[in-house]
Amino acid sequence: MPAATPSPAAAATSSPAAPAAPPSGGLPDYVTRRPRGFYRAMNPATKLAIAALEIVAAFLVPGWPGPIAVLLILVALGLATHTLRGLAIIGLSASPLVISILLVNLFLLPGATDPILRLGPLAPTWSGLAFGAITTARLLAFSSAIALVYLTTPIDDLLADLSRRGVGRRGVFVVGAAVQMVPRTVARAAEIVDAQRARGMDTEGHVLRRARGVLPLAAPVVFGALTEVEERALALEARAFSAPGRQTLLRVPGDPAGDRVLRWAALLGIVVVVALRISGRVG
Amino acid sequence: MAIELAGITYRYAGASRASLGPLDLSVAPGRVLGVAGANESGKTTLCLVTAGLAPAVVGGKLEGSVRVDGADAAGLKPHELAQRCGMLFQNPSTQLSGTTATVFEETAFGPANLGLALEDVLERTWWALRAVGIEGLAPRDPARLSGGQSQLVALAGVLALRPRYLILDEPTSELDPAGTALVADALVRVARETGAGILLVEHKTEVLARIAAEMVVLARGRAALSGPATEVLGDPRLAELGVEAPARMRLERELRAAGVEWTAALDEALA
Numbered sequence: 001m002p003a004a005t006p007s008p009a010a011a012a013t014s015s016p017a018a019p020a021a022p023p024s025g026g027l028p029d030y031v032t033r034r035p036r037g038f039y040r041a042m043n044p045a046t047k048l049a050i051a052a053l054e055i056v057a058a059f060l061v062p063g064w065p066g067p068i069a070v071l072l073i074l075v076a077l078g079l080a081t082h083t084l085r086g087l088a089i090i091g092l093s094a095s096p097l098v099i100s101i102l103l104v105n106l107f108l109l110p111g112a113t114d115p116i117l118r119l120g121p122l123a124p125t126w127s128g129l130a131f132g133a134i135t136t137a138r139l140l141a142f143s144s145a146i147a148l149v150y151l152t153t154p155i156d157d158l159l160a161d162l163s164r165r166g167v168g169r170r171g172v173f174v175v176g177a178a179v180q181m182v183p184r185t186v187a188r189a190a191e192i193v194d195a196q197r198a199r200g201m202d203t204e205g206h207v208l209r210r211a212r213g214v215l216p217l218a219a220p221v222v223f224g225a226l227t228e229v230e231e232r233a234l235a236l237e238a239r240a241f242s243a244p245g246r247q248t249l250l251r252v253p254g255d256p257a258g259d260r261v262l263r264w265a266a267l268l269g270i271v272v273v274v275a276l277r278i279s280g281r282v283g
Numbered sequence: 284m285a286i287e288l289a290g291i292t293y294r295y296a297g298a299s300r301a302s303l304g305p306l307d308l309s310v311a312p313g314r315v316l317g318v319a320g321a322n323e324s325g326k327t328t329l330c331l332v333t334a335g336l337a338p339a340v341v342g343g344k345l346e347g348s349v350r351v352d353g354a355d356a357a358g359l360k361p362h363e364l365a366q367r368c369g370m371l372f373q374n375p376s377t378q379l380s381g382t383t384a385t386v387f388e389e390t391a392f393g394p395a396n397l398g399l400a401l402e403d404v405l406e407r408t409w410w411a412l413r414a415v416g417i418e419g420l421a422p423r424d425p426a427r428l429s430g431g432q433s434q435l436v437a438l439a440g441v442l443a444l445r446p447r448y449l450i451l452d453e454p455t456s457e458l459d460p461a462g463t464a465l466v467a468d469a470l471v472r473v474a475r476e477t478g479a480g481i482l483l484v485e486h487k488t489e490v491l492a493r494i495a496a497e498m499v500v501l502a503r504g505r506a507a508l509s510g511p512a513t514e515v516l517g518d519p520r521l522a523e524l525g526v527e528a529p530a531r532m533r534l535e536r537e538l539r540a541a542g543v544e545w546t547a548a549l550d551e552a553l554a
Contacts, residue, residue, distance in 0.1 A: 026405055028387055030422045156384040169396070176382030183426075184381070228377050234331075235378035235437075237340050238370040240444060243362035245398040250388055 031250050035154060039081050043259040044149070044158040045165065049266035051145040056270045058141035060277040067137035074144045083151040090147040091140055098136045105132030155179050157253045169247050173236075185221065192220045284352050285311040286333060286368065286448050286480065291347035293332050303328045303504040304347065310480040312447055317495030317512055318484040321525025325504035326484045327373075330452040333482055335364035352447065365393070369446035369479075373453045375433035379425050379440070386428075386436050387412070387421040393444040411443035414476050415469045431462025435469050442473065448480040449473070455487055463487060470494055492516055492529045500524050 035041055058070040078084035109128035116124045149158075159176045163169065196216055202209055236242075276282045292304030303325040310316045310333075320326050331337035335356040338345050349356040351367045359367070372378045383389040391408040399407075412418045417435050420428070425436055434454055441449065451470070455463040467490045474481055474494060485491050491498060491512060498515040500508040502524050508515050515521070517536075521528050528536075531553055535545045 025409055027401070028385075028421065030385055031387060154384055155382065156388065159382060173380075173382060176380075180381045180426075231372065231374060231377040232381075234336055234340060235372055236380070237336060237361040238334065238365050238372075238378075239380070239393040239440060240362040240365040240396040242360070243396050243398065248391075248395040248398055248401055248404045250391055250395065250401070250404070 027250060034254060035152070035157070037081065039077055039148075040152045041254075042262070043253055043255045044153050044161045045255070046259045046263045046266070047149045047153060049263045051149050053266040053269045053273075054145040055142050056273050058138045058145075060273050061282060064134060064137070067134060067141045070141040071137060071144065074141065074148060077148055078144075081148070081152050083148060086151045087144050087147055090143060094139065094143055098139065101135055101139070102129075102132040105129070105135065150179070156251055160249050160251045161253045161255075163247060163249060164252060169241070173241075185225065188224060189217065189221050192217055192224075284447075285309045286352075286482070287348075287350045288333065289348045289350070291332060291345060291349060293328055293337060293345045294343055295328075295337075296342040296344075298343075301504060303332060306347075306504070306506060308333075308499065308506070310448060310482050312480045313478045314497070315474055315481040315483060315495045317491035317498040318482060318501060319486065319488060319491060319498065319526045320501035320507075324501040324525070326501055327452050328504070329501065330370060330450045330482070330484055334368045334370035334450045335359060335361065336370065339364075362397070365446070366397070366444050367446055368448045368450055369441035369444055370450040371434075371438055371441050371452065371454050373456045375430055375437055375457065378437045379433060381426075383425060385421065386417065386423050386425055386439075389425045389436055390421075390439045390443050393440055397444075407443045407445060411439040414442055414473055415439040416472055417469075429462060430458050431465040434458065434462065434466050438466070438469060438473070442477065446479065448482070451481065451483045451485075453484050453486060455485065455490060463490065467493060486526075488516055488527060489529045489531075492532070500526055 039047070054070045054073065058067045060066065061069075074087065075084065078087045105128045106124045107122055107128065109125060109131055112125035112127040114126045116126055116129070155176060158179075159172050162175060163172050167175075196213065201213055201216060273282075286309060288306060288308045290304075291306050292301045294301045306329070308316070308329075318326055318329060328337065331341055332345060332349060335349065335351070337343055339357075339361055345357075351359070351364070354367075356364060356368075379389055380392050383392060387408060390411055391404050394404040394407045409418075412421055415435050415438050417432070417439060420432060420436065425433065428436065438454070454470070455466050458466060470481070470483070470490075471494055473479065481494075483491065483495055495512045498509065498512040499506045500515060500521065507524050508518055508520065516528050517532055527533075534553075535549075538545060538549075
């Protein structure tokens with residue numbers, strides 16, 4: 001069978017792959033450059049700790065004060081970091097869930113006996129409305145706290161920081177892939193919608209008509225994603241992903257003393273809120 | 284010193300028949316072997332077996348031996364093989380890690396996985412970017428590149444592992460003519476500047492005619508044609524095997540059949 005002869009292109013040199021010229025530079029500044037500004041410049045772990053405190057406070061402080069205070073803080077942070085629009089978009093994307101929570105609690109809260117009005121067999125209640133609104137506020141606080149970290153942190157910084165703190169490369173990759181999965185899936189879904197439209201499928205108009213288009217859209221998205229996982233796994237192996245030892249880090253997010261203090265304060269805050277809740281001093 | 288496939292037969296897990304083989308083949312450093320064939324002729328399987336990903340990662344059963352510079356590929360771990368045989372896949376979007384913010388970091392992904400000293404990672408990364416000719420893309424977001432550019436970034440990422448051999452599985456199949464030209468130019472540069480042995484699977488025979496010196500045409504997992512690329516691409520049996528000869532060769536053949544002599548002027552006009 002053929003032992004390939006040197007190609008005209010390759011015959012110029014027969015040495016194994018090795019640098020033909022000295023390296024042209026060190027670590028570029030676009031890799032080492034850190035985000036600037038209030039909150040954005042914080043270490044990713046500090047932002048995660050603050051987000052965790054916000055979530056714990058929103059869920060464990062009873063009644064309105066917890067979620068409302070957290071939402072006010074998040075709005076202030078959104079204003080300060082110019083991410084309020086992004087937060088609003090992410091909040092709006094949760095509106096189907098919010099509406100369903102409100103409706104279910106409004107009409108079906110167990111034990112509620114204070115009807116706002118009666119609509120035949122249906123009786124929306126004041127306590128159902130209040131419970132639904134508080135639950136909604138908590139969920140918004142939860143999603144906004146996570147969204148603020150996402151909107152103010154370069155994903156590479158987060159992954160590098162996790163890696164620096166000893167999280168294994170597989171764990172770090174799972175976090176990175178999960179974060180990137182949403183935009184990738186949205187892009188894939190858009191391509192499939194376009195392809196189905198080109199084949200005559202009506203994806204606009206009446207709800208029933210849209211519903212009929214869900215399966216031809218969902219199936220290629222799901223199966224395509226599964227195929228992609230297999231291809232990605234192979235490609236990762238071809239890039240030495242399973243090599244033993246720790247990865248070399250190109251970017252190392254700063255972790256100044258102020259950040260460490262803030263992080264410990266947030267963790268202490270979480271412990272305090274949980275302890276107060278368990279001891280019954282709040283709620 | 285070569286990749287040597289001796290008497291190999293490969294069957295995917297659960298398959299009733301072998302997808303590849305029996306087949307013997309070798310690729311030496313500094314040489315480019317082109318591989319063509321109809322769909323399901325075993326081209327991608329050949330790449331996976333040669334790169335050591337099948338059966339090590341894919342599963343299945345391999346008979347015969349794959350040796351890389353004398354070492355049995357079956358005894359090497361995937362990350363060890365990746366440093367000897369770099370593999371580039373068809374789809375540019377699935378072979379980028381998807382977790383990096385810049386092309387520079389994407390290219391550095393492989394060397395960083397090896398845990399090399401930072402200086403080594405940087406040196407390899409700059410070298411790979413330069414070898415492919417995409418230093419200018421280094422600050423860009425890998426998610427916002429064209430298909431051709433993404434494939435070049437993937438190629439640089441593979442090269443940064445400094446493999447002695449490159450296994451390229453239809454690297455232009457999902458690219459438009461501009462993207463194909465971009466990748467073909469880069470492959471010519473890589474072959475010239477790195478001296479790596481290259482196994483290039485490609486449907487577009489124009490690309491093979493430009494880069495490969497030797498060729499194999501696969502049919503049902505076996506070598507149906509083999510020899511110097513110009514001879515194989517001019518073989519009249521090529522069409523029966525589901526491979527279209529380069530346009531220039533087809534034109535030359537038709538003109539000769541019509542009694543028109545091929546002249547240097549025609550070559551110049553086509554160029």
